[in-house]
Amino acid sequence: MSLLKTAIENTLKASITEEEFAQFEALLTEQSFEKKALLAEEGHRCNSVYFIQKGSCYSYMTDDKGEKHTVQFALEGYWISDLYSFFSDQKAIYTVEVLEPLQVLSIDKEHFDMASQQIAFFDRYFRILIQNAYVSLQYRLAKTNSEEADKRYEEFSKLHPDFVQRIPQYLIASYLGIKPQSLSRIRSKHQKS
Amino acid sequence: MSLLKTAIENTLKASITEEEFAQFEALLTEQSFEKKALLAEEGHRCNSVYFIQKGSCYSYMTDDKGEKHTVQFALEGYWISDLYSFFSDQKAIYTVEVLEPLQVLSIDKEHFDMASQQIAFFDRYFRILIQNAYVSLQYRLAKTNSEEADKRYEEFSKLHPDFVQRIPQYLIASYLGIKPQSLSRIRSKHQKS
DNA sequence: CGGGCCTTTGACTGGTTTCAACTTCTGTGG
DNA sequence: CCACAGAAGTTGAAACCAGTCAAAGGCCCG
Numbered sequence: 001m002s003l004l005k006t007a008i009e010n011t012l013k014a015s016i017t018e019e020e021f022a023q024f025e026a027l028l029t030e031q032s033f034e035k036k037a038l039l040a041e042e043g044h045r046c047n048s049v050y051f052i053q054k055g056s057c058y059s060y061m062t063d064d065k066g067e068k069h070t071v072q073f074a075l076e077g078y079w080i081s082d083l084y085s086f087f088s089d090q091k092a093i094y095t096v097e098v099l100e101p102l103q104v105l106s107i108d109k110e111h112f113d114m115a116s117q118q119i120a121f122f123d124r125y126f127r128i129l130i131q132n133a134y135v136s137l138q139y140r141l142a143k144t145n146s147e148e149a150d151k152r153y154e155e156f157s158k159l160h161p162d163f164v165q166r167i168p169q170y171l172i173a174s175y176l177g178i179k180p181q182s183l184s185r186i187r188s189k190h191q192k193s
Numbered sequence: 194m195s196l197l198k199t200a201i202e203n204t205l206k207a208s209i210t211e212e213e214f215a216q217f218e219a220l221l222t223e224q225s226f227e228k229k230a231l232l233a234e235e236g237h238r239c240n241s242v243y244f245i246q247k248g249s250c251y252s253y254m255t256d257d258k259g260e261k262h263t264v265q266f267a268l269e270g271y272w273i274s275d276l277y278s279f280f281s282d283q284k285a286i287y288t289v290e291v292l293e294p295l296q297v298l299s300i301d302k303e304h305f306d307m308a309s310q311q312i313a314f315f316d317r318y319f320r321i322l323i324q325n326a327y328v329s330l331q332y333r334l335a336k337t338n339s340e341e342a343d344k345r346y347e348e349f350s351k352l353h354p355d356f357v358q359r360i361p362q363y364l365i366a367s368y369l370g371i372k373p374q375s376l377s378r379i380r381s382k383h384q385k386s
Numbered sequence: 387c388g389g390g391c392c393t394t395t396g397a398c399t400g401g402t403t404t405c406a407a408c409t410t411c412t413g414t415g416g
Numbered sequence: 417c418c419a420c421a422g423a424a425g426t427t428g429a430a431a432c433c434a435g436t437c438a439a440a441g442g443c444c445c446g
Contacts, residue, residue: 394440395440
């Protein structure tokens, strides 16, 4: 059973036929990437969106001091890209880097637009996908501004135990907007209680 | 000339006919709200999305200590709502409150779904709308985690001079994730330079 | 005119960062 | 298979940015 088909049906909360799915699948390209490979790179045009079938990666912004700030993690079943670049045809402002060897289905702008025209469920699927991402992101930002680092980590590890397992701490720290040293202290305090 | 029609055409980067627009407009309801009225309220179902024709409002989350954290400002030409509640049929987690007397076009879930079925440009319009909002929000979060408060305010006031004019400072502070006292200090330091 | 809300300013507190040293882990080559 | 180098994680002390507490001044609105 295809991971992508399941993901689509979960998002749509409806079934799609094998034919419909096969039509969509025909627009996708299977690709593999080694650890540390870049799916998108700041300053370069990012022309594809990627669906993770196996492995993991993350996107980040680099600040003036050269420090990386994690924007998103992506494991099996997630989509990732620099959507700003993808939709606007501008240069990417984020970099997407592989953490664990990656197997993806990619779709470039041209095929994305074809899907939008030809695949009945596509517009709706993608709208709901981004809707959900938008709602989650709003929540994450509100929490960043209202809760202290220790509470944010606690919530994060409850919500994403799989991330905590598979992703290095210094990246989780960067996702939470703190330094690795601070996260280390939070964790050690947390264990005593 | 309708503000909404212009907004739609700007978002779609394409024209729509008067007929198409009239069809959509027929699904909307004009409403007015006094200052301090609530368009959505935490804990209550939020069943509409609002397009601002005149006035201003903002959405916020309330934390455990009862403090308010601004999520979004909306002036003329913006849409606002608790999208989490609207799309999921759950209780709202944000409150939307009027700042300046408000004139809006509202659309409830039922008519939203009708629009999605009947209005040719609607799905695409709304997808792009949320896409843009998502991309901006990702950027705002990345900046929150990477820049200090004074730089964030500087960027904010360049990007949204209209907000700085019309919205009280303590709300802008809350939007930036800092206290009003801190914003006051940032502003006074900033003037000297 | 008066009261309440917003803004400003000062002194102090506190959470996070910074700097730095040390330990642990991991992967690679001899 | 062990040695070692580099990366990741831990821990301590000092510095710093933003928060807290508090008071005074400004401003809008009834």
